[in-house]
Amino acid sequence: MTTTPCVLALDVGGTFMKGAVVGREGVIRHEMRAPTPQRVSVGQGLDEIAGQLRSMLELARDLQLEVVGVCVAVPGIVDEASGTIRYAASLGWPEVPVSQELSSRLDRQVLIAHDVRAGGLAESRVGASVGVRDSLFVAVGTGISAALVVDGSPVSAGGMAGEIGHVTVPDQATTCVCGRHGCLESVASASAIARAYGDLSGTEVAGAVEVADRVRAGDPTAAAVWERATDALGAVLASCAAVLGSQVVVVGGGLSRAGPLLVEPLTRRLIDRMGAAPAPRVVSAVLGDAAGCLGAAMLAWRSTDARTHA
Numbered sequence: 001m002t003t004t005p006c007v008l009a010l011d012v013g014g015t016f017m018k019g020a021v022v023g024r025e026g027v028i029r030h031e032m033r034a035p036t037p038q039r040v041s042v043g044q045g046l047d048e049i050a051g052q053l054r055s056m057l058e059l060a061r062d063l064q065l066e067v068v069g070v071c072v073a074v075p076g077i078v079d080e081a082s083g084t085i086r087y088a089a090s091l092g093w094p095e096v097p098v099s100q101e102l103s104s105r106l107d108r109q110v111l112i113a114h115d116v117r118a119g120g121l122a123e124s125r126v127g128a129s130v131g132v133r134d135s136l137f138v139a140v141g142t143g144i145s146a147a148l149v150v151d152g153s154p155v156s157a158g159g160m161a162g163e164i165g166h167v168t169v170p171d172q173a174t175t176c177v178c179g180r181h182g183c184l185e186s187v188a189s190a191s192a193i194a195r196a197y198g199d200l201s202g203t204e205v206a207g208a209v210e211v212a213d214r215v216r217a218g219d220p221t222a223a224a225v226w227e228r229a230t231d232a233l234g235a236v237l238a239s240c241a242a243v244l245g246s247q248v249v250v251v252g253g254g255l256s257r258a259g260p261l262l263v264e265p266l267t268r269r270l271i272d273r274m275g276a277a278p279a280p281r282v283v284s285a286v287l288g289d290a291a292g293c294l295g296a297a298m299l300a301w302r303s304t305d306a307r308t309h310a
């Protein structure tokens with residue numbers, strides 16, 4: 001009996017782990033979601049991720065699929081080549097050789113990917129920037145991180161590329177989680193927008209999407225917070241796009257749900273700031289929270305194919 005090959009992809013997010021059993025051509029055979037291990041030791045966290053992969057392996061076997069690759073997308077500073085997380089604030093992890101730890105737990109090779117670079121790859125292959133060789137994917141959520149897609153592939157630079165969240169922006173003094181002041185993340189992340197609105201108006205909001213609703217309703221405080229955030233984001237993205245020659249900027253993460261309210265001011269900021277250089281188009285991501293998982297599946301297939309054709 002011949003079996004059909006598939007790969008396993010798992011995206012370890014801040015709240016949920018999203019997994020998929022993915023066939024060739026990106027056909028999703030099965031999807032799952034489970035809570036991300038919270039406030040546990042690194043060893044326990046790795047055990048839980050390995051447990052999730054083990055149940056996906058069993059499921060693939062039940063579906064009579066042969067697993068030919070496994071890739072886990074993780075947050076933080078991630079060096080894909082060595083399979084190491086250098087630091088992941090959201091998981092509370094120091095340097096951890098994740099690939100090696102998971103591979104030994106499962107007795108098979110497990111690759112790791114950076115969640116945002118995996119998301120950027122997926123958006124560039126099957127999402128908002130299909131057919132564009134040079135694009136910039138920026139995930140704006142609790143933090144801010146970018147994937148630089150250059151000549152069709154995300155650039156990693158040992159895990160350091162795209163870490164724009166702690167670049168400081170002029171004339172801002174907000175305190176950042178990193179302890180410094182005026183970081184982009186402290187002004188323009190979804191959580192920073194919600195916090196700034198709460199501080200200025202005295203009204204707590206559930207999140208940045210609620211601030212966006214208030215901007216649309218004509219609330220001047222919400223509009224000021226929004227303008228400050230889009231100004232800061234536009235300034236940093238203009239520099240990145242000018243350096244990379246990006247044709248498209250894809251905005252993802254929780255804040256992208258604001259749609260045109262985010263895309264339109266960012267487009268204007270990029271045109272204003274880039275002068276004679278052609279400003280990239282700004283578009284909303286289309287894959288939502290599936291992007292990281294789909295990108296991880298693409299990377300698992302790429303590695304499998306490279307092995308097969310070696």
Ligand SMILES: [Zn+2]
Pocket residue numbers: 165166176177178179180183185186
């Ligand atoms: Zn910072």
